[in-house]
Amino acid sequence: MIHRECVNSEPTAAAALERFFIRHRDRLRFVHFGMFLVFVAVIFVPLLQPDPPGDATPFTDFTTFANYALWGLWFPLVFLSVILTGRSWCGLFCPMGAASEWANGVGPRRAIPRWLRWEGTPVASFLVVTVLGQTLGVRDHPEGAAELFGGTMAAAVLIGWLYGRNKRAWCRHMCPIGLLLGVFSRLGVVEFAARFRLPGGEGYTEKGVCPTMIDLARKTESRHCIECFRCVNPQAKGGIHLELRRPGSEIEAIRYHHPNAAEVWFLFLGTGIALGGFLWLVLPQFQDLRQALGEWAIGHGWLWLAKPGPSWLMSVHPARHEVFLWLDFVLITGFMLAVMAVMTSILAILTIAAARLAGQGNGEASVARRFTELGYQYAPVAMVSLVIGLGGKLFEPLGFTPLGMGGVHAVKGTFFALGLLWSIRLGRAILCRQGVGGARRWAALLPGLLGSVLVGLGWWPAVFGL
Ligand code: SF4
Ligand code: SF4
Incomplete structure (x- = not known):
């Protein structure tokens, strides 16, 4: 005992x-x-x-x-x-x-x-x-x-x-x-x-x-x-x-707190799908894609794509001038899943790279185990992105103060920077507990840093506008 x-x-x-x-x-x-x-x-x-x-x-x-x-x-x-x-x-x-x-x-x-x-x-x-x-x-x-x-x-x-x-x-x-x-x-106090x-x-x-x-x-x-x-x-x-306890201490010592590969994959997938759900709304390229796909579908006789779908599955509100077609449903779903796949692949590849570099620095345990532990470093940046991106209304009242929209962007940017720094700090602590020291630790930290920055770039329109 x-x-x-x-x-x-x-x-x-x-x-x-x-x-x-x-x-x-x-x-x-x-x-x-x-x-x-x-x-x-x-x-x-x-x-x-x-x-x-x-x-x-x-x-x-x-x-x-x-x-x-x-x-x-x-x-x-x-x-x-x-x-x-x-x-x-x-x-x-x-x-x-x-x-x-x-x-x-x-x-x-x-x-x-x-x-x-x-x-x-x-x-x-x-x-x-x-x-x-x-x-x-x-x-x-x-x-x-x-x-x-x-x-x-x-x-x-x-x-x-x-x-x-x-x-x-x-x-x-x-x-x-x-x-x-x-x-x-797991980040909590x-x-x-x-x-x-x-x-x-x-x-x-x-x-x-x-x-x-x-x-x-x-x-x-x-x-x-x-x-x-x-x-x-x-x-x-x-x-x-x-x-x-100190915030983040459970993830710093994640190897003693039941690290779980399914949870890490979920963190990657969740970050990606939330980003997809935000980007389709703000990217002008999404509308270009919709136009091109719509023309292609009609040209090829796929007329069902141009019909409105059922209101239990998609937005059908003629009085508010918004009626989604099957085309919208297919595109929104496909776009979100595609962004999720891309983001998950990027974070997974970078985390594998970090786990391998940690191994070259005499990191303990298998690559798979190091991968799972290092995957948790993205938790702060993922959480902050989610709050800023999908909960951005929280910050809107600031725009009505003398700080204006510049103040809103500054607060969101600071908030995101803190999440990024916290992720880097967690990555460093996880590597430290894996027994990776010196210059090797900094090398193994770089993929995680890049991953966090890429998550941030994805949410750039939410933080600073387009
Ligand atoms: S460990 Fe279980 S019983 Fe105890 S506070 Fe948490 S949820 Fe409740
Ligand atoms: S948020 Fe979900 S998990 Fe938490 S209490 Fe409500 S239903 Fe249960």
Whole structure:
């Protein structure tokens, strides 16, 4: 048995937080219920409202407010919050996870099937939801947002109702953003750590109290912990306790925290598909491509491509002068998948190069293991890109201050530069722990630096405009 240092018995911030949440743990259901009402209001009330006038603001029109609350506040802040509070959104606030768990209490509680436990399931869920979000125009049309978020809520309830016993099978295995929050939570300050850790590495069990099936005595990683506080008991000598740590420390020492190749591939794929979802909207070349493909399709008798598709699959809103054709659906989907493939290939090739260079510098372990560990260095730059690119509305109010748009670009640019520097620092620390030193370490760092810069160049229009 490996003994970890016990927590200091003196009052600390972590101990105070523990006490607070344990005291109020039973009241979380009221928070969840309140958040459920907010969810219903933000997602469904705009369907009952007339379209906002052109000069509407979040202060004068509910639909505009709901849109800003979703894309300007919820989306970027949930991702940013993992740095300071881990997956607190999941455990403390998320109405979807709570509804899924509630449904579990009244369902048949079947064993979690193998297809659901497959590591590719949350990746597929993320890709489908991200692409559908673009083809439905979820940012511009309340109907699209209602379909996507309402459908996801229905799926969460169904999966929760069917599978597991007092568990959140949905949160662990299928939530489209759970995996992403999990990767980024490895960067965070909060850790729920075992006081006495059994050897054998990370485990999965449906037997314990953990709703996300973490084998608590073997817990080494943060990503599946939704911070429900159910396993925390300050009076117990063993068990789990809350620790506050230096941001990024889990990834710096990733080799001791269950590095996982599937997670790294997901990080690459997720970065790529999100970039594709942003670029098709802003690149003028996309419209040129659409025009050329449309002419080619009509010239070759592919007339179905020029017809509008069903409104459950794509944006069909004639009153708002937006009707997607099958051509748009095929192009948007194809473009996003192509950008994803290119970005994933670039990051994979650069990470293989880094892993090989680390080997030449006497880096420990196999190339595959070094590849997986080094893949995590992209986590900060990927997170910052996602927040700036797809959650850019967060920064828009700055444009109405004396700082103007120049200030918005400066803040975004600074933010991105910090993400880039953090990625480089993580890469250096990972190489250090692999035993790569001196000039060799700097050489092995260069591919990662190039990869981070390329991610940044991809998001350049989001940071500085075209
Ligand atoms: S994993 Fe998904 S559904 Fe579950 S609590 Fe987190 S965000 Fe909500
Ligand atoms: S490790 Fe503890 S706090 Fe984290 S999800 Fe499991 S039971 Fe909840």
